[in-house]
Amino acid sequence: MKKRRLFFRIFSGLVLIFIIVTVFNSLMVKSKQPSPKPTDIVIDEGKAVQHLSQAITFKTVSYQERSKFDFTEFTKFISFLEESYPAVHDELELEKIHEYALIYKWKGSDSSKNPIGLTSHYDVVPVLEGTEENWEHSPFSGTVENGKIWGRGTLDDKIGVIGILEAVEFLVNDGFEPARDVYIMFGFDEEIGGDEGALEIVNTLKERGITFDFVLDEGGAIVENMVPGVDQPVGVVGISEKGSATAELSIEGSGGHSSQPKNQTNIGRIASAIAKLEDTQFKGDLRGPGEDLFEYVAPEMSFAMKYVFANKIIFEPIIEQILLQQPATAALIRTTIAPTIFQAGEQYNALPEKATAIINHRLMPGDSLEEVKTFIEDTIEEDAITVTITGSEASKVSSINGWEFKSIQQAARNVYNNAVIAPYLMFAGSDAKHYDSISKNTYRFLPVQITSEDLNRMHGTNEHISKDNFINAIKFYAEIIKNSNR
Numbered sequence: 001m002k003k004r005r006l007f008f009r010i011f012s013g014l015v016l017i018f019i020i021v022t023v024f025n026s027l028m029v030k031s032k033q034p035s036p037k038p039t040d041i042v043i044d045e046g047k048a049v050q051h052l053s054q055a056i057t058f059k060t061v062s063y064q065e066r067s068k069f070d071f072t073e074f075t076k077f078i079s080f081l082e083e084s085y086p087a088v089h090d091e092l093e094l095e096k097i098h099e100y101a102l103i104y105k106w107k108g109s110d111s112s113k114n115p116i117g118l119t120s121h122y123d124v125v126p127v128l129e130g131t132e133e134n135w136e137h138s139p140f141s142g143t144v145e146n147g148k149i150w151g152r153g154t155l156d157d158k159i160g161v162i163g164i165l166e167a168v169e170f171l172v173n174d175g176f177e178p179a180r181d182v183y184i185m186f187g188f189d190e191e192i193g194g195d196e197g198a199l200e201i202v203n204t205l206k207e208r209g210i211t212f213d214f215v216l217d218e219g220g221a222i223v224e225n226m227v228p229g230v231d232q233p234v235g236v237v238g239i240s241e242k243g244s245a246t247a248e249l250s251i252e253g254s255g256g257h258s259s260q261p262k263n264q265t266n267i268g269r270i271a272s273a274i275a276k277l278e279d280t281q282f283k284g285d286l287r288g289p290g291e292d293l294f295e296y297v298a299p300e301m302s303f304a305m306k307y308v309f310a311n312k313i314i315f316e317p318i319i320e321q322i323l324l325q326q327p328a329t330a331a332l333i334r335t336t337i338a339p340t341i342f343q344a345g346e347q348y349n350a351l352p353e354k355a356t357a358i359i360n361h362r363l364m365p366g367d368s369l370e371e372v373k374t375f376i377e378d379t380i381e382e383d384a385i386t387v388t389i390t391g392s393e394a395s396k397v398s399s400i401n402g403w404e405f406k407s408i409q410q411a412a413r414n415v416y417n418n419a420v421i422a423p424y425l426m427f428a429g430s431d432a433k434h435y436d437s438i439s440k441n442t443y444r445f446l447p448v449q450i451t452s453e454d455l456n457r458m459h460g461t462n463e464h465i466s467k468d469n470f471i472n473a474i475k476f477y478a479e480i481i482k483n484s485n486r
Contacts, residue, residue: 120160219444229305238426238444243363245391
């Protein structure tokens with residue numbers, strides 16, 4: 001009986017210590033958000049909206065087959081920029097790479113400082129054939145109605161091009177002079193990889209020995225209801241983007257008549273391999289940019305959620321299991337597996353002699369192509385299936401501790417005072433990856449406040465942006481230039 005009481009006291013004491021320590025950890029969590037300094041920038045809103053509306057009317061469409069490009073539209077768009085932004089073209093040096101990629105250089109007063117770069121792209125994806133009638137306003141009309149601007153590129157990414165130029169035009173006319181060089185860089189083929197746009201810009205600047213302290217491209221946005229337990233909208237700044245790899249699984253063997261099939265056909269063996277991969281999956285691990293995201297949003301959470309994340313070392317397995325329940329959060333902590341193409345057979349009564357499956361993987365930072373290939377082979381355990389893999393690994397992870405990230409965070413808070421600004425891992429690709437080789441840091445952020453429905457419109461039907469969002473994007477770009485030159 002005495003031993004029982006002693007054990008109970010020891011156990012109770014340990015529980016009490018556990019509660020005290022974990023609650024203390026929660027109370028010690030401090031906000032990582034800088035105090036906003038509300039912007040005093042005043043934009044000619046009517047003129048700016050008119051410019052974005054006009055920009056949408058140019059059909060600068062990127063096609064996988066480059067022969068389909070209508071470069072007369074690209075030429076007209078560049079002429080439109082030159083006419084619309086006279087102060088920019090008077091003050092900044094403009095260089096054209098491959099005729100359509102644009103580099104603007106704004107000379108700073110202190111040559112000892114590394115430059116910064118703002119980049120965007122003015123090409124857009126095609127409108128899916130047969131969906132034109134589903135648009136409330138024609139996709140290249142640039143219609144302005146009920147406080148919204150409609151058309152392809154309002155979100156991805158003519159808003160970035162026009163937003164940056166509006167900001168620079170304002171600053172030049174306002175008498176602002178940068179301390180460091182500011183480069184403005186616009187690609188024209190980002191939607192198909194950026195090989196002749198951003199990559200050639202990078203190659204040109206690399207030859208000149210240019211190194212940026214940071215480059216800011218499109219990417220994450222300020223999204224409402226993004227993080228459970230956080231009431232404010234959360235603005236996510238991509239500090240890395242996942243790699244993209246294509247794995248091909250193929251098998252060859254005797255075909256034959258479908259009336260006498262073997263127990264396992266080529267189709268069956270590939271299907272079984274895919275099933276094993278989907279059942280196994282890569283291990284989830286809350287690390288890197290995904291971990292950084294929660295470090296920044298945890299202080300803004302309700303106490304229950306803050307308690308869990310403040311004591312992550314204890315609750316990490318539980319957190320990971322919760323994150324793995326939803327595709328969006330699962331992709332934040334593991335390399336993903338997405339079978340996208342299956343090819344086999346030509347005749348309904350003939351067994352195919354060959355079967356092939358294509359699987360798209362989005363790689364976490366730190367996961368190599370070779371490691372992914374090994375994982376596939378070890379998981380499927382099928383010597384007859386040949387596995388080949390091509391693609392790219394994740395981009396480098398940029399710093400969140402220096403003035404560079406803090407400048408972006410401050411500029412966003414100055415415009416969106418109530419938003420929580422945090423780092424994250426971007427799942428999609430962007431031109432930013434090309435700039436990794438000439439920039440100490442590359443960040444990915446589109447300074448607009450949107451909903452999850454808006455995100456689906458980026459490459460879809462009824463793409464549009466509110467006028468308020470567009471004006472706020474201009475203010476952000478002006479703020480980031482000013483912050484980076486202090």
